[in-house]
Amino acid sequence: MEKKYDIIVVGSGLGGLVTATILSKEGLRVLVIEQNNQFGGNLQTFQRGTSIFSTGMNYIGALGDGEFLNTYFRYFNVFNELELSRLDLNGFEEVSFGDNDKRYRYAQGYDNFKETLSSYFPKERKSIQNYLEKIWDITDRFPLLHLDRYKSIVKGEAYMNGGVSDFIESISENLVLKNVLSATNSLYGGNKANTPLYVHALVNRQFIHSAWRFVDGSQQLVDAFLKQIRANGGELMNKTEIRKIRFEDDQSVIVESHLGEQYSAKKIISNIHPAKTLDLIEDSRLKKIYRQRIKSLPDTAGMFTVYFVLKKNSFKYLPRNIYHFKNQQVWFDEKTAWPQQLMFYTAANSQNPEWANTASVLSLMSYSEVKKWEQSFVEDRGQDYLDFKTEKAEKLIDLLEQRIPNFRSHIQTYYTSTPLTYRDYTSTRNGAAYGIQKDHQSPYQSVIMPQTSIPNLFFTGQNTNMHGALGVTASGVLAAGEILGLDYLTNKIYSSIR
Numbered sequence: 001m002e003k004k005y006d007i008i009v010v011g012s013g014l015g016g017l018v019t020a021t022i023l024s025k026e027g028l029r030v031l032v033i034e035q036n037n038q039f040g041g042n043l044q045t046f047q048r049g050t051s052i053f054s055t056g057m058n059y060i061g062a063l064g065d066g067e068f069l070n071t072y073f074r075y076f077n078v079f080n081e082l083e084l085s086r087l088d089l090n091g092f093e094e095v096s097f098g099d100n101d102k103r104y105r106y107a108q109g110y111d112n113f114k115e116t117l118s119s120y121f122p123k124e125r126k127s128i129q130n131y132l133e134k135i136w137d138i139t140d141r142f143p144l145l146h147l148d149r150y151k152s153i154v155k156g157e158a159y160m161n162g163g164v165s166d167f168i169e170s171i172s173e174n175l176v177l178k179n180v181l182s183a184t185n186s187l188y189g190g191n192k193a194n195t196p197l198y199v200h201a202l203v204n205r206q207f208i209h210s211a212w213r214f215v216d217g218s219q220q221l222v223d224a225f226l227k228q229i230r231a232n233g234g235e236l237m238n239k240t241e242i243r244k245i246r247f248e249d250d251q252s253v254i255v256e257s258h259l260g261e262q263y264s265a266k267k268i269i270s271n272i273h274p275a276k277t278l279d280l281i282e283d284s285r286l287k288k289i290y291r292q293r294i295k296s297l298p299d300t301a302g303m304f305t306v307y308f309v310l311k312k313n314s315f316k317y318l319p320r321n322i323y324h325f326k327n328q329q330v331w332f333d334e335k336t337a338w339p340q341q342l343m344f345y346t347a348a349n350s351q352n353p354e355w356a357n358t359a360s361v362l363s364l365m366s367y368s369e370v371k372k373w374e375q376s377f378v379e380d381r382g383q384d385y386l387d388f389k390t391e392k393a394e395k396l397i398d399l400l401e402q403r404i405p406n407f408r409s410h411i412q413t414y415y416t417s418t419p420l421t422y423r424d425y426t427s428t429r430n431g432a433a434y435g436i437q438k439d440h441q442s443p444y445q446s447v448i449m450p451q452t453s454i455p456n457l458f459f460t461g462q463n464t465n466m467h468g469a470l471g472v473t474a475s476g477v478l479a480a481g482e483i484l485g486l487d488y489l490t491n492k493i494y495s496s497i498r
């Protein structure tokens, strides 16, 4: 442990990568430590034979010129490294219910979204307008999304209150319209009782601006960040699980790996789930009540995914996501027979863009479904677990065939993952898809700040701010802002793109 860093970032998910990029760009000596072989957390891709699959990011929003993420990704110098394919301008999401043939599409662009949806529900034009105005109004209150007027936005929290399902319920009497507007809730682990409106608004608005698929998977985003961190003089270490964090004083922290190796820095930023981070620290400054609060916060549901290798030139690439529901019940409810909903997409590939080589179907799944195998680890959970996965995969494909008849005829082979897979690969507590569940009924309880009562301990990632490319990027800016000064940093980012 000869070398002392300014910053150690533990975990190389998007939150860790963004924070490390910003701080290394500012000349700080940064070390990123990742437990897995591959960097990227949920951004990493995995390979089966020659097929590549994304783990946890199949599309990304607001990357058009001047849009929220475009600004940040240009500042990080990663934007020009990306190969993206824009989803259909007139239908990037498509919603359907049961065996009804009717399809409802979300279009990109404020007016296009309004006109397209109004064409299905001509009598509901005003409700759709009201919906959009509210979504825009709420998201206009987030200073990090509007750097051009960062200082003038009153940093009030009025937007924190209110649930999405209550709001959608209030805008119209039309059940189908309400269900269409709620249909993408699996993107945020939507929970009818708790999910705040601001979570729905942030997720939907970014994609209404613009929606993009990564060509050949999301690993390219990881590679672009790693390149920048290295170019800025930062260091990267994989296959190193941090098991202990010890603070010597306000300017010195030591982390210890599974091999007993120690690394030292002035400050540490944890990209690990906050509850799991606290388990690594014994320090009286972290009060019992704080620990209890963080540990008691529930997480979102997890995800069951079937990854398909498709027969060659058999199924066309679809420039949209499909959200299909067994019936008109759109909010996830673990007491209802599984699966009640699915999200299906084909991956964009550079080799044969017209045809899909691979596709995935995802459905929210409660941890209770896999809890009985929680003492086991990947590849060693027993035959009954394998049988469970096959049974669930076949049920999900049955539901998919309600929407795409004979889909099975296109499948060459398939693989599956459950919430336990995520738990073991990305250390997400209970394999939750999106980390801590935000709750409009106790909005401040469910939001974790990047700073802590230990002056040189900070959090980054989806649990501190919000999940998804946009939310996690903002979490990285907030964490780096704690160290550099948020006004200084936002001004610098804004000046760089003006």
Ligand SMILES: Cc1cc2nc3c(=O)[nH]c(=O)nc-3n(C[C@H](O)[C@H](O)[C@H](O)COP(=O)(O)OP(=O)(O)OC[C@H]3O[C@@H](n4cnc5c(N)ncnc54)[C@H](O)[C@@H]3O)c2cc1C
Pocket: 010, 011, 012, 013, 014, 015, 016, 033, 034, 035, 036, 039, 040, 041, 042, 043, 055, 056, 057, 058, 059, 060, 061, 240, 241, 242, 243, 271, 272, 273, 303, 362, 422, 425, 426, 427, 428, 432, 433, 434, 460, 461, 462, 463, 466, 467, 468, 469, 470, 472
């Ligand atoms: C199935 C699924 C689909 C999704 N689809 C989309 C999408 O299409 N678009 C979108 O915008 N978002 C999507 N998301 C959400 C998005 O992927 C996540 O919000 C985001 O990637 C989380 O980033 P993070 O930095 O918070 O954490 P993570 O990605 O969880 O990274 C944490 C990292 O910390 C490492 N780590 C943990 N413990 C230790 C330790 N002790 N020592 C060292 N390293 C450690 C982990 O290995 C991991 O690499 C999806 C998520 C899921 C699960």
